[in-house]
Every structure is written in structure tokens, then in C-alpha cells.
Amino acid sequence: MILSKLKQALICLLAGRVTLPYPAKPHPPDEGFRGYPEVDVDKCIGCGACAAVCPARLIKIEDLDQTTRRITRLLERCIFCGRCAEVCPEDAITMTRQFELASDQARQDLTHQCEIFMATCRRCGACYQPATPLDRIMQPGFRSDEIDRGGDLCQYENVCLESQQAENTTATVGEGE
């Protein structure tokens, strides 16, 4: 009885201190941990792939006018699955290892908004995503100092995919007749 207690005491003494000194010293998570998803707004092309795959449907995409698309992310609902970073064609979203997201106002602190320049379809007037980054640069209005040149760039056909498809269908039907 006494011996076993002594043995227990010895084991406890030998074990030393096991508690993590966490809030006093930082304890970064291991490699591969998925934390706060950070967006590089300069890389984002506003294609909306992240909004399509997000399980929590927290990415809202709205077109303010014909060249501006606003992306709102309500990250208070984020489950850190990393699907948005996986599907992003431009690798604009990276899962950081930031996990210290505790706050007293989650809705204000964890809402991220950005505006993206989009091309305007010359047929239907909707926002669309140009096929290549070069096409995007050549859009009138992409650079603020080239707004005046808007008329010179008409050799580039600024037509969205849906309008092109619609036109092709009409053309084929017309030939058939």
C-alpha cells in the first residue's frame, strides 16, 4: 500500500512538467494545417469557382456595374476545408496557418470584401471573365490611364462565352435553312 503510493509519487516526479506554455509562448501548428484562407486580390480573376465549391456557401459574388464584381466572404462560417484554395485557377487563395481567430465581434472581424475588375460583354452587357490574362489587360478601363483609349481597342471582340455560343447556334441554324 505505502510502497505503491511511493511508486506513484516517484513516477509523478520523474515525469516532469508536461503542460504546454502556450499562451505565453507561441506554438505554431504542423505543416499542412489549414487556417485562415487568405486571398491575394491582385491575382483573383473573379471567376467564382471558390463560391461554387464552398460547402458553407459563404462567398457571395455580386456585380455592382458592368466592370466591377464584388466578392464578399463571411469567414465566421468558414470550416477551413481548403476547397477554395484547391480549385482556384490562379492560386490566389492560400490556406495560412493562422488559427488565432478568437474575437468579440466575429461578424465584423472575419468579413472580407474585395472588388475585382471584370470585362464587359459587348453583346449582352454582363460581366464576364476574359480567356487569358492578356485579354484582361487589353480590356478598355483595365488601366486607369488608358480609359481615353477605350475606342481604339475595338479590334478585340469583347464577347462573353454565352453570347458567342448563342451566336454560333444561330449561325448554324441559319445555314441549315
Added chain:
Amino acid sequence: MLEELCKKAFFKSLWLYHTNTGACNGCDIEVIDVLTPYYDAERFGIKLVGSPRHADVLICCGPVTRQVVPALKRLYEAVPDPKLVVAVGSCACGGGIWYDSYNIVGGVDTVLPVDYYIQGCPPRPEAILHGVAVALGLLDKQVAPEALRQLPDSSESVPIED
């Protein structure tokens, strides 16, 4: 100086009552992890109690289901004043992936006034400890509202030529 002194003088052991408002048990397990010797939240005076009448802090995990709303309100009333409500996990913060389900009311803040939100799915034990440290005033919070990044020439959109 006086503020520092007040902080020390009024420093109090917080007793927690832990409730599951419809969670998948992930956050519950992490809350229990925090109380193990490895993370040891008890060094901050935190203790898990078995009755809401003994508690100062109500810890809610999970999205609030319709069934649990009356029970949660009764539970909140049973905790003596002054009291804190802490939402642990993405589901408790805003509803998580269930925010628009037919049987879910939303996050805990749709029913109770929430004082602290701890993000994660589930939050790491370190994240919960960080939330505890923020609540006790030991650390500053790491997140801040981000300014809306607007396009410089969004007002001067080019009219379309027909």
C-alpha cells in the same frame, strides 16, 4: 497602472458550463482537450462545473437547432449574473455549413448575446486557449476588420458602344 491593478484585484476564477446546442461532438472533444494536463486551462482558474447555477461562463458548441432553443434560453436564465457566453466553433459562430438548414435557427448569437467567438472546425485546443486568454485580457485579438478594397476607377466605367 490602476487598470493593471484592477485587473489583478478583480481577477476571478471562471467556472464553465459546457453545453452542446446541436454540435457534431468535434468541438466538445476539443473543449475537453483544453482541460487535460497537456493544455491545462485550469491554470487560469477555469473549471468545468456540472450545473449552470454554479457557472459564470456558458460555452456553446454547435449550430442552434430549433429543438434546443427553449432549453438554451432556460439554461441562459439559470446562469447567475454577471455571465459570459462563448461560442466555440464555426457552427456556433454563424451557423457553419448548416446556417440555412430547415431545422437550424443559426449561430448562438441569434438566440443569446454572445461575448466571445472562437473560430475553427473544430478549433484547435490552442485556439480555444487563445480565446480564453483574449477573454481574460492576457492577449490581444489577432483579427481586425479589413477595409473594403475598391477599384480606383470603379465610378468611371466605360460606356459600351453599340
